[in-house]
Amino acid sequence: MRARVLVRPKAGILDPQGQAVERALPALGFSGVRNVHIGRLIELDVDDPAHLPEMCEKLLSNPLIEDYEIVETA
Amino acid sequence: MKFGIVRFPGSCDDVDALLAAERVGDATMLWHADRDLHGVDAVIVPGGFSYGDYLRAGAIARFAPVMEEVAEFARTGSLVLGICNGFQVLCEAGLLPGALLPNVSLRFVCRQVDLDVERAGTPFTRACEPDRPLSIPVKHTTGRYYAPEPDLDALEAAGQVLLRYAPGQNPNGSARDIAGVCNRAGNVFGLMPHPEHAVDPLTGSADGLSIFESMRAQVGDRIPA
Numbered sequence: 001m002r003a004r005v006l007v008r009p010k011a012g013i014l015d016p017q018g019q020a021v022e023r024a025l026p027a028l029g030f031s032g033v034r035n036v037h038i039g040r041l042i043e044l045d046v047d048d049p050a051h052l053p054e055m056c057e058k059l060l061s062n063p064l065i066e067d068y069e070i071v072e073t074a
Numbered sequence: 075m076k077f078g079i080v081r082f083p084g085s086c087d088d089v090d091a092l093l094a095a096e097r098v099g100d101a102t103m104l105w106h107a108d109r110d111l112h113g114v115d116a117v118i119v120p121g122g123f124s125y126g127d128y129l130r131a132g133a134i135a136r137f138a139p140v141m142e143e144v145a146e147f148a149r150t151g152s153l154v155l156g157i158c159n160g161f162q163v164l165c166e167a168g169l170l171p172g173a174l175l176p177n178v179s180l181r182f183v184c185r186q187v188d189l190d191v192e193r194a195g196t197p198f199t200r201a202c203e204p205d206r207p208l209s210i211p212v213k214h215t216t217g218r219y220y221a222p223e224p225d226l227d228a229l230e231a232a233g234q235v236l237l238r239y240a241p242g243q244n245p246n247g248s249a250r251d252i253a254g255v256c257n258r259a260g261n262v263f264g265l266m267p268h269p270e271h272a273v274d275p276l277t278g279s280a281d282g283l284s285i286f287e288s289m290r291a292q293v294g295d296r297i298p299a
């Protein structure tokens with residue numbers, strides 16, 4: 001099973017990377033961009049996708065500061 | 075009194091921590107793959123980039139074999155000090171509350187800061203003079219202390235905030251200027267500043283020694299020589 005894990009900063013936690021990118025885009029002429037947040041994409045092949053939530057809780061994300069989303073791709 | 079300093083692949087302040095500890099007691103290096111703390115009386119998890127800080131700072135190091143021993147050591151009430159990356163490791167391991175996020179500036183900061191000793195008299199601050207700030211350097215990119223607001227209120231109420239950046243000196247955007255916190259039991263302490271780099275007036279300050287002296291005094295009370 002091919003899976004994709006999306007990890008993003010929890011809502012409400014200051015995300016200076018997202019802010020920096022949000023400020024940079026207008027300088028390139030792209031206006032109308034809001035709420036930029038930067039997270040992490042982890043792709044993995046896994047024999048038993050039932051283990052994915054536990055992997056996310058224990059290692060792939062830090063549940064105190066990040067949310068995760070599991071997308072099974074194939 | 076013997077300190078054990080945990081060396082991970084990627085640690086870089088391990089030798090300074092060893093030399094600082096040797097100013098107040100004996101010290102030995104512990105290897106990340108060890109399943110034995112070799113009879114040390116206190117453990118220091120030093121600064122650096124354990125396992126390359128891959129994924130998140132401290133995220134991989136918490137699963138090192140030696141960390142199981144450190145967790146058990148902490149459970150029995152023994153002293154564990156985490157400095158910088160060591161603080162991140164202890165937070166990831168759940169031995170300390172909260173997490174460290176990238177600095178608000180997104181920049182590496184390296185500078186001397188003043189720290190207000192919020193609580194003197196604890197196992198890690200008993201050699202500090204109350205009302206006299208400590209001058210200790212910080213050097214990190216991921217040092218913004220974070221915990222949810224209700225958790226911060228609980229930490230403050232329980233007296234777990236031991237060190238705060240002096241007003242106007244918060245180098246990283248840490249919540250409530252927090253520079254160092256301990257666990258509920260008070261025997262595990264983590265801080266972003268580097269007391270091991272402030273042990274000799276030659277390099278600007280010897281204020282960091284008081285953290286190691288506090289630990290020695292605490293262990294001395296517990297285990298009579």
